[in-house]
Amino acid sequence: MGDALSRKPYQRKVYWNAPTLTWWERVYLFEIMRGLGITGGVFLRNMWRWMTGRKGALTTYYPEETRADYAAGNRGKHILTQRPDGRPQCIACNMCATVCPAQVIEIDAAFDPEDTAHPKSPSRFEIDYSRCIFCGLCVEACPEDAIRMVKEVPELPSMDRDHMWLKMDELLTWKPQRDVAKPYPPKAGGSA
Numbered sequence: 001m002g003d004a005l006s007r008k009p010y011q012r013k014v015y016w017n018a019p020t021l022t023w024w025e026r027v028y029l030f031e032i033m034r035g036l037g038i039t040g041g042v043f044l045r046n047m048w049r050w051m052t053g054r055k056g057a058l059t060t061y062y063p064e065e066t067r068a069d070y071a072a073g074n075r076g077k078h079i080l081t082q083r084p085d086g087r088p089q090c091i092a093c094n095m096c097a098t099v100c101p102a103q104v105i106e107i108d109a110a111f112d113p114e115d116t117a118h119p120k121s122p123s124r125f126e127i128d129y130s131r132c133i134f135c136g137l138c139v140e141a142c143p144e145d146a147i148r149m150v151k152e153v154p155e156l157p158s159m160d161r162d163h164m165w166l167k168m169d170e171l172l173t174w175k176p177q178r179d180v181a182k183p184y185p186p187k188a189g190g191s192a
């Protein structure tokens with residue numbers, strides 16, 4: 001009780017990047033007008049382009065149309081990298097599933113005593129895309145560079161959540177020659 005009474009009142013932390021508003025911004029009204037001007041300008045420009053037969057706003061009528069101009073770093077979907085013989089590089093260690101904040105990765109491990117270098121591999125590797133938040137933490141956690149995210153997006157729309165699980169057949173569609181960010185096999189010094 002005495003300890004609670006002697007405790008100092010809570011003081012809010014002052015951040016180094018706390019915003020400082022000018023008097024113009026504090027009046028608020030001018031900034032609202034400026035925002036409306038920007039939005040209205042974009043709307044009218046796109047409307048004019050549309051009326052003159054040119055492409056206006058970058059609206060994609062998904063899923064009938066799919067965009068082709070994803071940024072190189074877009075976290076579109078996961079892929080499992082593969083060894084030169086086509087098997088997944090994954091060693092079914094479960095670290096990605098453990099770190100996943102949405103807990104959407106399910107892995108069943110297989111064991112091959114004949115393969116002394118890589119005895120463990122996934123017999124089932126599935127990700128529930130109805131709950132994945134595309135944070136990329138699974139990629140960061142993997143010790144084998146076995147899971148990556150590529151810019152292409154999967155065919156997600158479905159009336160049934162059970163159809164939104166990404167399975168091994170889609171995860172093993174990696175095209176290393178197009179993955180310029182992380183060449184494979186790794187350069188000398190990396191693990192195969």
Ligand code: SF4
Pocket residue numbers: 099100101102103104105127131132133134135136137138139
């Ligand atoms: S991107 Fe994030 S939410 Fe999705 S599977 Fe990976 S860790 Fe989980």
Ligand code: SF4
Pocket residue numbers: 089090091092093094095096097107141142143144145146147
């Ligand atoms: S993808 Fe990486 S982190 Fe996930 S189970 Fe396979 S080796 Fe482990």
